[in-house]
Amino acid sequence: MNLLTVEKLTKHFGGLAAVQELDFTVAEGEILALIGPNGAGKTTVFNMLTGLTGVTAGEARFKDTRLNGLPSYQVVELGLGRTFQNIRLFGKMSVLSNVMVGFHCRTRTGLFGALLQTPRASREFRQARERAVELLAMFGLEGVRDEISRNLPYGQQRGVEIVRALATDPQLLLLDEPAAGLNIAETEVLMEHIARLRSDLKKTILLIEHDMKMVMNISDRIVVLDYGVKIAEGGPETIKADPRVIEAYLGTGFRKSHA
Amino acid sequence: MRLRWMVWIVAAAVLLGLPRMVTDDYWMHMIIMTGMWMILAVSMDLIYGYGGQLNLGHASFAAIGAYFTALLMLRLNLSYWVAMPLSGLGAAVISLLVGVPTMRLKGLYLGLATLGFGEIVRLTLLMWYPMTRGPMGLPGIPAPTIGSFVIESKTAFYYIILALLLITIYATRRVVNSRMGIALMAIRDDEVAARAMGVHSSWYKVEVFMVGTFFAGIAGSFYAVYVSFISPDSFKMMDSFMIFSMPILGGLGTLVGPLIGALILYVLPEATRVFAQYRMLWVGMLLVVTMVTQPLGILGGFEALAGRFRRSKPTLQPE
Amino acid sequence: MHPFQEFVQQLINGLVIGSIYSLVALGYTMVFGILGFINFAHGDVYMIGTFLGLVLLGTGAFSFTAALVGSAILTGIIGVAIEKVCYRPVRRFGKGFEDTMLVSAIGVSIFLETLAQIIWGTETHAMGGGLHRVAFQVWGLRISSVQITILVVAVALMAVLQLFVTRTVTGAAMRATAQNMTAARLMGISIDRIIAITFAIGSVMAAVGGMLVGSYFDAVYPMMGWTTGIPAFTAAVVGGVGSLPGAMIAGVLIGLIETLGSAYISSGFRAGFAFIVLIITLLFFPSGLFKAKRGEGKV
Numbered sequence: 004m005n006l007l008t009v010e011k012l013t014k015h016f017g018g019l020a021a022v023q024e025l026d027f028t029v030a031e032g033e034i035l036a037l038i039g040p041n042g043a044g045k046t047t048v049f050n051m052l053t054g055l056t057g058v059t060a061g062e063a064r065f066k067d068t069r070l071n072g073l074p075s076y077q078v079v080e081l082g083l084g085r086t087f088q089n090i091r092l093f094g095k096m097s098v099l100s101n102v103m104v105g106f107h108c109r110t111r112t113g114l115f116g117a118l119l120q121t122p123r124a125s126r127e128f129r130q131a132r133e134r135a136v137e138l139l140a141m142f143g144l145e146g147v148r149d150e151i152s153r154n155l156p157y158g159q160q161r162g163v164e165i166v167r168a169l170a171t172d173p174q175l176l177l178l179d180e181p182a183a184g185l186n187i188a189e190t191e192v193l194m195e196h197i198a199r200l201r202s203d204l205k206k207t208i209l210l211i212e213h214d215m216k217m218v219m220n221i222s223d224r225i226v227v228l229d230y231g232v233k234i235a236e237g238g239p240e241t242i243k244a245d246p247r248v249i250e251a252y253l254g255t256g257f258r259k260s261h262a
Numbered sequence: 263m264r265l266r267w268m269v270w271i272v273a274a275a276v277l278l279g280l281p282r283m284v285t286d287d288y289w290m291h292m293i294i295m296t297g298m299w300m301i302l303a304v305s306m307d308l309i310y311g312y313g314g315q316l317n318l319g320h321a322s323f324a325a326i327g328a329y330f331t332a333l334l335m336l337r338l339n340l341s342y343w344v345a346m347p348l349s350g351l352g353a354a355v356i357s358l359l360v361g362v363p364t365m366r367l368k369g370l371y372l373g374l375a376t377l378g379f380g381e382i383v384r385l386t387l388l389m390w391y392p393m394t395r396g397p398m399g400l401p402g403i404p405a406p407t408i409g410s411f412v413i414e415s416k417t418a419f420y421y422i423i424l425a426l427l428l429i430t431i432y433a434t435r436r437v438v439n440s441r442m443g444i445a446l447m448a449i450r451d452d453e454v455a456a457r458a459m460g461v462h463s464s465w466y467k468v469e470v471f472m473v474g475t476f477f478a479g480i481a482g483s484f485y486a487v488y489v490s491f492i493s494p495d496s497f498k499m500m501d502s503f504m505i506f507s508m509p510i511l512g513g514l515g516t517l518v519g520p521l522i523g524a525l526i527l528y529v530l531p532e533a534t535r536v537f538a539q540y541r542m543l544w545v546g547m548l549l550v551v552t553m554v555t556q557p558l559g560i561l562g563g564f565e566a567l568a569g570r571f572r573r574s575k576p577t578l579q580p581e
Numbered sequence: 582m583h584p585f586q587e588f589v590q591q592l593i594n595g596l597v598i599g600s601i602y603s604l605v606a607l608g609y610t611m612v613f614g615i616l617g618f619i620n621f622a623h624g625d626v627y628m629i630g631t632f633l634g635l636v637l638l639g640t641g642a643f644s645f646t647a648a649l650v651g652s653a654i655l656t657g658i659i660g661v662a663i664e665k666v667c668y669r670p671v672r673r674f675g676k677g678f679e680d681t682m683l684v685s686a687i688g689v690s691i692f693l694e695t696l697a698q699i700i701w702g703t704e705t706h707a708m709g710g711g712l713h714r715v716a717f718q719v720w721g722l723r724i725s726s727v728q729i730t731i732l733v734v735a736v737a738l739m740a741v742l743q744l745f746v747t748r749t750v751t752g753a754a755m756r757a758t759a760q761n762m763t764a765a766r767l768m769g770i771s772i773d774r775i776i777a778i779t780f781a782i783g784s785v786m787a788a789v790g791g792m793l794v795g796s797y798f799d800a801v802y803p804m805m806g807w808t809t810g811i812p813a814f815t816a817a818v819v820g821g822v823g824s825l826p827g828a829m830i831a832g833v834l835i836g837l838i839e840t841l842g843s844a845y846i847s848s849g850f851r852a853g854f855a856f857i858v859l860i861i862t863l864l865f866f867p868s869g870l871f872k873a874k875r876g877e878g879k880v
Binding site for chain 3: 382385514539
């Protein structure tokens with residue numbers, strides 16, 4: 004089944020066409036990578052899917068629900084989680100609290116539950132915290148759970164962001180350049196984690212990435228954008244050999260390129 | 263941990279026994295008023311320190327609470343114990359007039375809008391003569407009664423404000439250490455990311471405003487019966503600025519910071535009474551000097567507090 | 582007076598007071614454009630400048646013009662000093678300390694107001710030895726020489742500032758700093774110097790405005806900083822933060838609204854009109870009524 008269907012998705016910023024008539028689908032359980040040179044419109048696609056930017060034309064559907072125009076918090080409730088290219092953690096909050104924000108859409112306690120400290124409220128809060136610790140442990144981050152998130156090293160901040168997105172219990176996880184700024188060792192660990200997200204946690208993943216080694220290694224399929232237009236689609240081997248892709252990148256090949 | 267218990271017990275004893283220890287009426291008045299300012303400072307910290315919403319018109323909600331109480335008691339003969347919560351609710355409902363239209367405003371622009379609102383409230387109170395008697399204000403607000411017992415002594419008022427302050431602190435703490443608190447802090451740190459994580463930010467911004475202004479209304483309500491006279495000048499723009507400064511001076515986003523800020527900004531100028539005229543001079547200098555040397559406030563704000571008390575449970579972490 | 586004449590009379594009054602608001606608004610908007618905060622103490626600097634002029638006049642050794650110039654110079658120095666002591670150290674802490682600067686500005690404001698009250702008391706002083714008043718009758722309207730002076734001086738100063746900002750190297754540096762402080766610094770611009778100049782200019786214009794207003798109403802009092810400051814910073818916001826032409830036009834606009842509102846709706850609500858304009862602007866025109874054009878006169 005296709006979790007995500009994108010049909011003729013278009014975004015204009017004033018006179019500039021950032022994304023033009025994009026078509027692609029993401030099947031349940033697969034890892035699809037969205038690649039392309041800088042400025043190709045990849046993050047704009049994410050922003051349209053998650054309600055951060057409006058859609059000029061075309062449609063995006065998550066299962067059967069139209070995503071166009073939905074506010075971000077509703078998109079999350081449907082089952083799409085995301086991370087950001089420039090890490091957007093809640094800087095003054097602890098790691099644990101950051102992850103707990105992710106549980107927000109899956110819990111219900113309101114103001115009065117908080118004030119009266121109902122048994123339901125306490126239980127919900129405690130369960131959320133326990134689950135947050137579990138998720139952090141899965142990524143080896145439970146040791147830093149009380150650290151203020153903006154004080155963490157970059158690599159760990161990336162990890163926290165992914166855990167936070169996981170806390171929203173998504174079916175489809177949108178990762179925006181998760182390897183950006185990571186060194187080789189960290190990237191290896193990231194690749195393992197992403198693979199486990201699919202195999203153990205049964206998540207479907209849509210990934211924007213510049214690190215070709217990682218993309219070729221973990222993706223099932225790849226969609227290539229250039230200047231907002233899809234120029235190629237297929238498995239890693241096909242894409243590697245595609246002359247239009249090579250031309251668009253002008254020889255980036257397997258070298259890691261930074262955003 | 264035993265040390266902690268002892269500290270709490272001593273503090274409780276001091277707070278409960280205070281009226282016995284302080285015989286000077288003037289100082290009791292100081293303490294009572296400090297209690298009121300503390301309620302305003304804590305509720306301000308909830309809105310700004312935790313919610314990230316800049317509110318430069320907080321004093322006007324105290325004014326609204328004061329007028330609600332005065333009018334309910336004078337015109338409808340309601341008991342103070344009924345008028346007070348109604349006043350808090352009144353302030354909270356009126357805060358919707360600010361909170362809802364300004365949902366899209368951030369930072370200083372939100373601050374200016376709240377500043378404008380605060381002044382319009384004051385001018386309305388000043389000019390709505392039939393209701394508020396304008397600049398003449400409302401005198402003769404009756405004292406609270408419990409049955410036939412009339413509350414008049416400073417001691418009695420002290421216990422009332424102490425109770426109100428403790429309730430305010432408790433409620434704020436409950437909100438902060440809850441799902442709502444997490445949502446608020448997320449909105450404060452990065453509203454877009456918060457929405458991307460499923461937080462319905464617009465609703466929470468309105469909600470935190472309502473909760474904070476509810477307590478401001480309660481504080482104003484207390485003021486009305488304590489001083490038994492209010493006028494549009496009882497709560498001015500400069501008061502809003504002072505209230506705003508208190509949590510920043512003491513440490514934003516800590517529960518203790520606003521208390522310290524209120525203590526310093528209110529008690530200090532009074533304590534240096536020798537230089538009666540000069541005390542606001544010192545307040546001005548104090549604000550500048552503190553901001554220039556300790557921009558995160560005396561407690562160093564958020565992070566420093568979390569770091570300092572890491573061994574015992576940090577106040578702000580979910581318990 | 583014929584109702585239409587009355588209306589034109591009020592228009593003129595509004596124009597005059599509005600031009601003062603424009604002068605003072607420029608100080609707010611320049612600082613807001615570069616530093617990102619509303620310098621609440623600016624109005625009090627305006628007030629102190631006026632009192633200093635009053636003192637100079639009181640010595641009997643200065644003509645009004647000389648006192649005005651003297652006050653402008655002194656106030657410029659004071660403005661720069663305040664920036665150096667109260668705001669620059671906060672700036673050194675990096676980004677994200679706007680509320681700290683705001684509180685510092687509040688502290689400065691309290692300090693200046695209290696100082697003025699201690700030295701000169703809370704009552705209103707007459708300007709004395711002020712501008713020579715001559716009233717003209719034009720088409721049945723009463724226009725005083727003071728009003729004409731205010732308009733001429735205000736317009737002249739604003740024109741000079743506009744030229745300075747658009748035609749000089751320092752002006753370009755100011756605009757650059759407002760647009761992107763980091764890039765400006767990397768280009769070798771001394772940010773500290775630019776900010777000091779900004780404060781100096783703002784304070785000088787505020788002092789001139791204050792002297793003119795003090796003379797116009799023949800009243801100098803410690804709270805006058807807020808009476809003018811509120812419409813002025815409203816004008817800065819309405820005109821679009823950082824936009825000089827915006828502040829100039831908005832100042833006049835608010836002066837007109839305030840005067841007409843005061844005359845025809847309610848004089849008691851005078852102070853409220855500016856706030857209503859402020860709130861309407863914030864809600865419906867978030868970037869100000871006049872979008873600051875890139876590079877053109879924007880500081």
